[in-house]
Amino acid sequence: MEILFDKKGEPKVFRGKTVFGGTTTVKPVKERLDEYFSFDKRDYATWGDSNCFPDDAERTIRATSVLQTGLNYKARCCYGQGVVPVKVSGFDDNNNEIFEPVRDRDILNYLRGLAFRNYHTAAFRDLIKFGNAFPLLVFNNAGDKIVRVQILNARHCRISVDKTKLLVYGDFKSTYPAEDETVVYDMLNEDDPFYDLQWRRDTGKLKGVKAIAFPRIRNYFSNNDYYAAPDWQSAQESGWIDIAHKIPEFLNRAYQNAMHLMWHVQIPATYWEKQFPKSEYKNVEQRKQLIQDFMDKFEKELTDTKNANKSLFTQYYIDESGRTNGDWKVTRLDGEIKADDRLSMSAAANSEILFSLMVNPSVLGAGMPGGP
Secondary structure, rough: OOEEEEEOEEEEEOOOOEEEOOOOOOOOOOOOOOOOEEEOOOEOOOOHHHHHHHHHHHHHHHHHHHHHHHHHHHHHHHHOOOOOOOOEEEOOOOOOEEEEEEEOHHHHHHHHHHHHHHEEEEEHHHHHHEEEEEEEEEEOOOOOOOEEEEEOOOHHEEEEEHHHHOEEOOOOOOOOOOOHHHEEEOOOOOOHHHHHHHHHHHHOOOOOOOOOOOOEEEOOOOOOOOOOOOOOOHHHHOOOOHHHHHHHHHHHHHHHHHOOOEEEOOOHHHHHHHHOHHOOOHHHHHHHHHHHHHHHHHHHOOOOHHHHHOOOOOOOOOOOOEEOOOOOOOEEEEOOOHHHHHHHHHHHHHHHHHHHOOOOHHOOOOOOOOOO
């Protein structure tokens, strides 16, 4: 087949024995950007409010224990035991693929090496936490071979509006990017990155290039053109993450404001004159000290673990009118914090957050038979 290229190296016409055709460029339709910023005469798409979605998401994740645990579990589950390279050699009678292991030493050493494991774990981390991961292809000195794939921290990456550049900067949340603190990588075409890479190699555009950005790996279910939304954002927008935050806040305030009293002891005023007559003491201070010692001993009899379920004996007398006098009243106080409804709501919030991650709550021990 004969292929005719234009001056830029793009295939335009192809001709074979039985076919004749041409190619055309389809202009992609991108979402309208209300906010963007410029760097080095190029516009870049902002990511979230004030261009700080990853930092805001990081704070939300750290403050939500069940969300952090669910994300961590999902990333580890996706990584599993790493990548085992195989070839599909055919299909069995049930149309199941028949795998044949790859024994190429270079491939096996690379997949088992630290560089690929770091890429693998970090890519799943960013993809699941932020909905986007940004791989980087690193070349050898000649520019004709990829020596490794590494991941760029998604918190520090922003895509140009035309999707041809990737800006990497460490502190978008506080300062404007400075030229001596940034790195800009060319980005491969997201529709066909492998053809774009082949074309760059054939036309010599990879000579002297140390690395090039692969199109971001994104949450496929998001329709955002630039930065895909993570799965857990649905739980945030529906309010379940806010509920999960408010329950411990309520319980903290309840415990801070609660009166931790267990016993209410009511002593008649006449008891002290009968038990400690003023006439028997030299001065008031001596009598007050004896009363204080008596009450300390009484409190000790009501508290401590060794006095649990212990019987309490008090006495009283009947005056001339037949009424009881001098009797003590000891009442147990109910110090329970009524939080059952809120705790069940907290369990429901935890389940909703895990559902947004497609993680079964029972896998993490959050399943309660017969409960929320």
